[in-house]
Amino acid sequence: xxxxxxxxxxxxxxxxxxxxxxxxxxxxxxxxxxxxxxxxxxxxxxxxxxxxxxxxxxxxxxxxxxxxxxxxxxxxxxxxxxxxxxxxxxxxxxxxxxxxxxxxxxxxxxxx
Amino acid sequence: xxxxxxxxxxxxxxxxxxxxxxxxxxxxxxxxxxxxxxxxxxxxxxxxxxxxxxxxxxxxxxxxxxxxxxxxxxxxxxxxxxxxxxxxxxxxxxxxxxxxxxxxxxxxxxxxx
Numbered sequence: 001x002x003x004x005x006x007x008x009x010x011x012x013x014x015x016x017x018x019x020x021x022x023x024x025x026x027x028x029x030x031x032x033x034x035x036x037x038x039x040x041x042x043x044x045x046x047x048x049x050x051x052x053x054x055x056x057x058x059x060x061x062x063x064x065x066x067x068x069x070x071x072x073x074x075x076x077x078x079x080x081x082x083x084x085x086x087x088x089x090x091x092x093x094x095x096x097x098x099x100x101x102x103x104x105x106x107x108x109x110x111x112x
Numbered sequence: 113x114x115x116x117x118x119x120x121x122x123x124x125x126x127x128x129x130x131x132x133x134x135x136x137x138x139x140x141x142x143x144x145x146x147x148x149x150x151x152x153x154x155x156x157x158x159x160x161x162x163x164x165x166x167x168x169x170x171x172x173x174x175x176x177x178x179x180x181x182x183x184x185x186x187x188x189x190x191x192x193x194x195x196x197x198x199x200x201x202x203x204x205x206x207x208x209x210x211x212x213x214x215x216x217x218x219x220x221x222x223x224x225x
Binding site: 088090 | 114120152153155157160182200204209212213214215216217218219221224
């Protein structure tokens with residue numbers, strides 16, 4: 001079975017600073033990987049996904065993530081954050097034909 | 113815009129009083145999901161429909177039921193809500209297969225008094 005570990009429960013960062021949210025997964029087979037963002041009292045919105053191909057994936061709102069198979073990681077990065085990026089971020093993994101497995105989430109707090 | 117719609121956004125029900133949450137989609141996706149999300153936790157899958165086929169998660173309480181009368185609509189019925197059922201309920205859709213990206217609605221926040 002697959003599992004996802006988000007290494008930080010909260011990440012505080014100042015506005016315009018870079019940020020990295022860490023995600024590690026475990027699986028014995030090839031995986032699909034996703035990052036979702038959830039603003040307060042909202043549903044989840046897909047930021048980006050890795051299904052195959054290039055290991056560097058670009059998503060919405062200036063976010064990107066890199067799939068590293070040897071380290072079983074899929075860390076999310078943004079070079080310069082805004083106050084509006086304050087939200088909870090979920091990493092998720094799946095394998096073909098099976099449901100998504102979510103990590104516990106990382107709350108990104110952007111401070112002015 | 114194609115989307116997933118959930119009604120109502122906020123629902124208050126009394127302990128033990130049946131409640132129904134609704135979800136509709138304009139994406140024409142085969143798969144519809146219901147998740148329960150409690151505060152500061154990841155979404156927990158309750159069940160999903162693959163077309164008309166219902167798939168229940170092993171640990172979903174019997175108190176939770178679902179109906180999908182057509183491709184566009186899916187309902188979550190909680191037969192006898194307890195205080196522990198207070199949560200955000202998220203509906204999501206995807207095209208087959210299950211593992212592809214899912215599109216989420218805005219959620220219904222259920223309060224049980």
